[in-house]
Amino acid sequence: MYGHRARIGYTSPPLITEVFAYEFYKMAPAGVTLMLTTLALTTRSKEEVDKSFEMSLDAARKMAKAGASMVMLGGNPISLIHGGSDLAAFEERMSKDVGVPVTTSTTAQTKALRLLGSRKVATAHPYESAHNDRMERSISAFGFEPVGALACDYNLLGLGSVPKDMALTLARRLKAEHPEADTIHFGSAHWATAHVLDQVERELGVSVMSSQQAIFWHALRTAGIMDRIPGYGRLLREF
Amino acid sequence: MYGHRARIGYTCPPQIAEVFPYEFYKMAPEGVTLMITTLALTTRSKQEIDKSFEMSLAAARTMAKAGASVAVLGGNPINLVHGGGDLREFQEKLSKDVGIPVLTSHVAQREALRLLGSRKVATVHPYESEHNARHDRQIRELGCEPCGTVACDYNFLGLGSVPKDMALTLARRIKAENPAADTVHLASAHWATAHAIEQIERELDVSVMTSQQAIFWNAIRTAGIADRIPGYGRLLREF
Numbered sequence: 001m002y003g004h005r006a007r008i009g010y011t012s013p014p015l016i017t018e019v020f021a022y023e024f025y026k027m028a029p030a031g032v033t034l035m036l037t038t039l040a041l042t043t044r045s046k047e048e049v050d051k052s053f054e055m056s057l058d059a060a061r062k063m064a065k066a067g068a069s070m071v072m073l074g075g076n077p078i079s080l081i082h083g084g085s086d087l088a089a090f091e092e093r094m095s096k097d098v099g100v101p102v103t104t105s106t107t108a109q110t111k112a113l114r115l116l117g118s119r120k121v122a123t124a125h126p127y128e129s130a131h132n133d134r135m136e137r138s139i140s141a142f143g144f145e146p147v148g149a150l151a152c153d154y155n156l157l158g159l160g161s162v163p164k165d166m167a168l169t170l171a172r173r174l175k176a177e178h179p180e181a182d183t184i185h186f187g188s189a190h191w192a193t194a195h196v197l198d199q200v201e202r203e204l205g206v207s208v209m210s211s212q213q214a215i216f217w218h219a220l221r222t223a224g225i226m227d228r229i230p231g232y233g234r235l236l237r238e239f
Numbered sequence: 240m241y242g243h244r245a246r247i248g249y250t251c252p253p254q255i256a257e258v259f260p261y262e263f264y265k266m267a268p269e270g271v272t273l274m275i276t277t278l279a280l281t282t283r284s285k286q287e288i289d290k291s292f293e294m295s296l297a298a299a300r301t302m303a304k305a306g307a308s309v310a311v312l313g314g315n316p317i318n319l320v321h322g323g324g325d326l327r328e329f330q331e332k333l334s335k336d337v338g339i340p341v342l343t344s345h346v347a348q349r350e351a352l353r354l355l356g357s358r359k360v361a362t363v364h365p366y367e368s369e370h371n372a373r374h375d376r377q378i379r380e381l382g383c384e385p386c387g388t389v390a391c392d393y394n395f396l397g398l399g400s401v402p403k404d405m406a407l408t409l410a411r412r413i414k415a416e417n418p419a420a421d422t423v424h425l426a427s428a429h430w431a432t433a434h435a436i437e438q439i440e441r442e443l444d445v446s447v448m449t450s451q452q453a454i455f456w457n458a459i460r461t462a463g464i465a466d467r468i469p470g471y472g473r474l475l476r477e478f
Contacts, residue, residue: 002261009255018273021260021275022273033257033261033399034257035255035399066397158305158306160242160274162240164243
């Protein structure tokens with residue numbers, strides 16, 4: 001089989017998933033595959049979020065049966081609304097229930113920021129600016145200080161259309177407006193960011209954590225793949 | 240965006256997609272991305288097939304709104320049970336309805352066999368051997384004469400676990416047992432076949448059509464990507 005080293009289960013919130021798998025296969029060492037189930041989000045309504053949580057749990061069980069090395073439940077809103085306030089306990093219960101390690105994108109991002117030594121985090125995200133507050137609350141929920149958020153102004157269906165230069169442009173703007181930021185966070189795992197991680201770190205003298213990179217990194221390490229991977233930021237190169 | 244040349248929508252019958260995106264990104268030229276929605280199949284029950292057909296139509300509409308260049312509806316059983324007798328007419332109606340070209344995996348495979356000049360087709364598939372007769376029928380529906388079928392004996396959840404050497408081993412066996420075969424068809428787009436296509440064509444002096452390769456080929460050509468792609472058989476290299 002192609003995934004002879006590790007098979008990474010991932011429940012992907014957008015009904016149409018494009019960027020996550022693309023970036024996964026840019027980063028993944030040979031012998032590591034993605035097992036993907038797409039969930040229900042097209043507008044992020046409460047009904048869609050609720051349905052996606054149920055779909056995640058069902059998919060996690062099937063992924064375990066199908067031989068996944070581990071399962072990553074995607075979507076901060078899904079994890080935070082439904083995983084309960086104690087995500088670690090939720091993950092532990094799920095892991096016991098399905099028989100392989102189960103973790104969440106929220107845990108992945110929190111761990112990544114801790115290891116990077118982040119304190120003041122500025123966020124660029126692909127959604128409309130109405131989501132800035134939610135993004136800043138996410139940073140606080142991860143345990144760090146939010147110092148600004150900038151939006152690309154795309155909706156969920158437009159994530160794959162975000163121009164490739166957007167991540168770098170917004171990172172530069174954020175750092176100029178918030179020079180105290182020690183970390184740039186590219187929120188959401190479904191827009192084009194992987195290609196600029198190294199450049200943003202080098203050029204702006206910050207750490208970078210993108211949701212996709214943190215999910216990939218945590219999944220890989222949980223599955224026992226310790227390869228240091230160059231080209232996609234300190235997180236994958238050093239930890 | 241990453242998919243600046245073409246964005247290929249694909250409704251993926253298995254609830255857990257693993258091999259299709261992996262092989263897609265092995266084959267895809269830079270600037271071509273996969274937009275994927277996973278459907279409901281884990282056992283291939285009638286209920287799952289009905290649900291998957293409805294999910295396919297909804298996903299095709301959403302893919303069009305999200306900017307897909309083309310949408311491919313995956314799954315011969317889904318296409319054939321619900322697409323009606325003349326799938327071309329069904330494709331045409333749906334294309335008009337959603338506003339982008341909509342294809343089916345069934346028509347993609349029929350077109351591939353026609354271009355390869357196939358007449359006597361031997362099939363290797365990943366499922367249990369009770370599916371042999373269904374695969375023979377499918378070859379007739381694709382316009383060719385079935386010339387032997389052999390099974391890997393895996394169930395739906397096991398597709399990603401089929402050993403990498405299986406495709407080549409069974410292709411050799413089926414050609415030895417059916418020397419009249421001019422084409423080996425590696426059926427189902429969800430098990431490891433892409434790596435073996437060239438070797439089978441060279442070693443056994445046959446054409447090879449895999450479901451994944453034919454879907455990929457038909458989709459990129461429909462999206463206007465005319466690149467000849469080496470390494471994955473005559474179909475992608477010559478047509």
